[in-house]
Amino acid sequence: MLLHPAAGRKGTAQDRTRSSGAELAGKPARPPEVCIITALPLRCRDISPLLKDPAAFRTLIDLLEDHLRASFPKIDFIAGLDSRGFLIGPCLAQRLGIGFVPIRKKGKLPGPTESVSYTLEYGKAELEIQSDAVEPGQKVIIVDDLLATGGTMCAACELVKRLKAEVLECLVIIELKPLKGVEKLNSIPFYSLLQYD
Numbered sequence: 001m002l003l004h005p006a007a008g009r010k011g012t013a014q015d016r017t018r019s020s021g022a023e024l025a026g027k028p029a030r031p032p033e034v035c036i037i038t039a040l041p042l043r044c045r046d047i048s049p050l051l052k053d054p055a056a057f058r059t060l061i062d063l064l065e066d067h068l069r070a071s072f073p074k075i076d077f078i079a080g081l082d083s084r085g086f087l088i089g090p091c092l093a094q095r096l097g098i099g100f101v102p103i104r105k106k107g108k109l110p111g112p113t114e115s116v117s118y119t120l121e122y123g124k125a126e127l128e129i130q131s132d133a134v135e136p137g138q139k140v141i142i143v144d145d146l147l148a149t150g151g152t153m154c155a156a157c158e159l160v161k162r163l164k165a166e167v168l169e170c171l172v173i174i175e176l177k178p179l180k181g182v183e184k185l186n187s188i189p190f191y192s193l194l195q196y197d
C-alpha cells in the first residue's frame, strides 16, 4: 500500500499492518514500521522506525500539513501530548507557521497549571497544561502518535476546554480501532492517518 494525501480515517478499512516508513516515502515495502511489541499485554505500536527514516517522516508531516490546511482556515496552536506528541507537534506547527503548546504528565510544567486525571490501558495518570498556554476562544489542534482507549486524548481535550479554547480536531498517526477510543471523544472531530484492527 502506498500512502498519499487522501490517506486517513476516511479511507477503506483494510489491514494496514504492512504499512511502513518506506511506503510513506513512496519506496518499496519492507517490514512494518509500527512494530508490535508482544512482551506487553496488548499489541503495542511504535513509530520509531518512521522517525528514523527522514523521507518517510517528511512525507508524514506533508500529509498532516495538507490535511490541516485543507480542513481548517485558521488554527492558533498545535498542542502536543507528552511524550510522543512532542515528536510531531512542533514540526507540524512550524510548517503551518503557528506555535506549539505542550500538554505534559503531572509535575513537569512550571508555573500555574490546569490538571486532569485519566485512565490508561495499563494504569492511571494525570495531564497538565500551563494556565496561560492558550487564550479563551483560540483554536487548537491536539496531536499525538496514537489513540488507544482515548483516555489521554479525552483528558487533553478537557484541559484545552478548561482554558475556554476550542478543540478543532484531535489528530493522531495511529488509531487502534478495537479499543474504540474515538467513542470517548464524543462529538470532537477526530482524524487518524493509519487504522489498525
Ligand SMILES: O=P(O)(O)OC[C@H]1O[C@H](OP(=O)(O)OP(=O)(O)O)[C@H](O)[C@@H]1O
Residues within 6 Å of the ligand: 081, 082, 083, 084, 085, 119, 120, 121, 144, 145, 146, 147, 148, 149, 150, 151, 152, 153, 181
Ligand atoms: O488512548 P490511550 O489509551 O489513552 O493511550 C494512548 C497514549 O498512550 C501512549 O502514551 P503513554 O501513556 O504510553 O506515554 P508515553 O508517550 O510517555 O510513553 C500514546 O503515546 C498515547 O499518548
Ligand SMILES: Nc1ncnc2[nH]cnc12
Residues within 6 Å of the ligand: 042, 043, 044, 045, 046, 121, 146, 148, 149, 176
Ligand atoms: N497498544 C498501544 N501501543 C502503543 N502505545 C500505546 N499506548 C497505549 N496503548 C498503546
